[in-house]
Amino acid sequence: MTTPVSEPSTGPRSTPVSEPSIGARSETGGRTLRGRLVFSFLTISLATLALVSTVAFFRSRQTLQTLMFERLTTVVAGNKEVLNRWVMEQERSLRFLSTVPAIAQHVQSLTQGPQAIHERDMSVRSANAFLRQAAAHSDFEELLLLLPVGGEVVASTSPARLGEYYVDSLFFTRGKTETFIQNVYASPTTSRPTVTIATPIRTDAGETLGVLAGHLNLERLEHMLAARTELGESSESYLVSAFNDFVSADRFGRAEHRRGVHSEGIDRAVSGHNGVGGYRNYIDVPVIGAYAWIAERELGLIVEMEQAEAFAPARELTLTILSVGLLSMILLTFGVRFVAEQIARPVVSLSVAASRVAAGDFSVEAEVSTDDELGVLADSFNRMTRKLRLLYSDLKEQIETTRTARDGLARARDEAESATRAKSDFL
Numbered sequence: 001m002t003t004p005v006s007e008p009s010t011g012p013r014s015t016p017v018s019e020p021s022i023g024a025r026s027e028t029g030g031r032t033l034r035g036r037l038v039f040s041f042l043t044i045s046l047a048t049l050a051l052v053s054t055v056a057f058f059r060s061r062q063t064l065q066t067l068m069f070e071r072l073t074t075v076v077a078g079n080k081e082v083l084n085r086w087v088m089e090q091e092r093s094l095r096f097l098s099t100v101p102a103i104a105q106h107v108q109s110l111t112q113g114p115q116a117i118h119e120r121d122m123s124v125r126s127a128n129a130f131l132r133q134a135a136a137h138s139d140f141e142e143l144l145l146l147l148p149v150g151g152e153v154v155a156s157t158s159p160a161r162l163g164e165y166y167v168d169s170l171f172f173t174r175g176k177t178e179t180f181i182q183n184v185y186a187s188p189t190t191s192r193p194t195v196t197i198a199t200p201i202r203t204d205a206g207e208t209l210g211v212l213a214g215h216l217n218l219e220r221l222e223h224m225l226a227a228r229t230e231l232g233e234s235s236e237s238y239l240v241s242a243f244n245d246f247v248s249a250d251r252f253g254r255a256e257h258r259r260g261v262h263s264e265g266i267d268r269a270v271s272g273h274n275g276v277g278g279y280r281n282y283i284d285v286p287v288i289g290a291y292a293w294i295a296e297r298e299l300g301l302i303v304e305m306e307q308a309e310a311f312a313p314a315r316e317l318t319l320t321i322l323s324v325g326l327l328s329m330i331l332l333t334f335g336v337r338f339v340a341e342q343i344a345r346p347v348v349s350l351s352v353a354a355s356r357v358a359a360g361d362f363s364v365e366a367e368v369s370t371d372d373e374l375g376v377l378a379d380s381f382n383r384m385t386r387k388l389r390l391l392y393s394d395l396k397e398q399i400e401t402t403r404t405a406r407d408g409l410a411r412a413r414d415e416a417e418s419a420t421r422a423k424s425d426f427l
Contacts, residue, residue: 038340045325053322056321060313060318061311075237076291080292083301087197091197098212106123106130107201109126110154124154128156128157131143131145131156138214142158142161144213144215146172150167151165151211152165153166161189170182171198171213183195183297184242193246196215196216198211218247222238234305234308237302239302240261241298241299244266263280263282265277265287270300271293272295273293274291275291276291288305288307343374349367350377362392363389365385
């Protein structure tokens with residue numbers, strides 16, 4: 001049995017392929033070519049943007065960290081110089097005050113033999129007034145006059161100190177013979193951090209009349225250090241003693257720091273090290289800091305700034321890059337969509353034509369809209385289709401000829417069979 005051959009449309013004119021819908025999904029249900037192009041571009045763009053933003057953030061963070069370390073180190077060095085200069089200025093000021101003739105006169109008036117009560121009271125008031133006037137023009141929190149024997153306070157800017165004895169105090173024992181700076185210690189009367197400078201009061205002949213001592217105003221020092229920081233709102237500069245105590249009137253003795261203050265920066269400074277680093281401060285906040293041990297003052301100096309503020313420019317830069325990148329992606333997406341459509345249209349047109357040819361329609365021709373590789377491909381496809389159309393036409397003619405010949409043979413056979421039967425009947 002012969003298999004019938006389907007007869008495609010072979011009209012005299014070719015049928016152009018209709019404009020395909022580029023935005024629709026393909027006939028097989030998959031993603032369209034334009035969709036794949038746009039999706040691929042967005043994927044590559046997002047990956048590039050994420051990579052650029054990540055690299056920019058960490059590089060800018062590293063650069064900021066280096067710059068901040070340099071600034072913090074500079075501030076530490078500056079504050080160290082300020083601290084030493086301030087202490088030395090107060091030392092010179094106290095030493096000069098001890099040479100003023102009036103101070104020797106007050107000591108002599110207070111150390112004379114038996115005096116009437118009112119005369120001694122007048123001498124004490126006069127000495128106290130002199131000390132208050134001197135303290136008003138200095139950074140001493142308190143000035144005291146002590147007798148060289150017994151260490152009794154005979155005059156003070158704080159009247160409550162009168163009559164107290166400092167016979168065992170280091171500043172007194174050393175201050176009788178030389179100008180001496182007693183670094184931070186806990187005051188026996190207030191238990192607060194105290195720095196005391198003491199110097200002897202001598203006659204022209206070199207005889208020691210008494211000891212002039214001054215407790216430094218550490219609040220004044222703290223304000224001076226804070227004023228020089230100027231790194232940001234979260235930055236701070238502070239001092240700690242060798243016992244991990246704040247050298248600060250405001251911070252000392254807080255309940256949360258009964259056992260001293262600790263952090264990586266504080267502990268390393270107290271251990272005698274200088275350096276910089278990122279760590280958590282004494283209230284567990286991430287900071288970057290610089291620290292140094294001031295051996296001559298027996299103090300640790302720490303300057304810190306919260307990392308959130310220090311690295312804010314890096315985050316802002318990253319957000320700017322992300323914003324600009326996303327806006328660029330949105331604009332480029334429309335451009336890529338347009339370009340993808342221009343690329344996909346002839347491809348889809350050729351695909352539709354190929355599907356129709358595969359279905360047996362040799363009259364279709366793909367649209368040749370460009371002169372690039374796609375245009376060459378479409379033109380080649382059309383030439384192939386024309387050859388197939390001609391070959392199919394020739395094949396059809398051959399089939400018709402064969403069919404006609406076959407029909408003739410069948411008639412001849414039938415006639416021969418009829419003749420044979422007639423002959424047999426006749427015989």
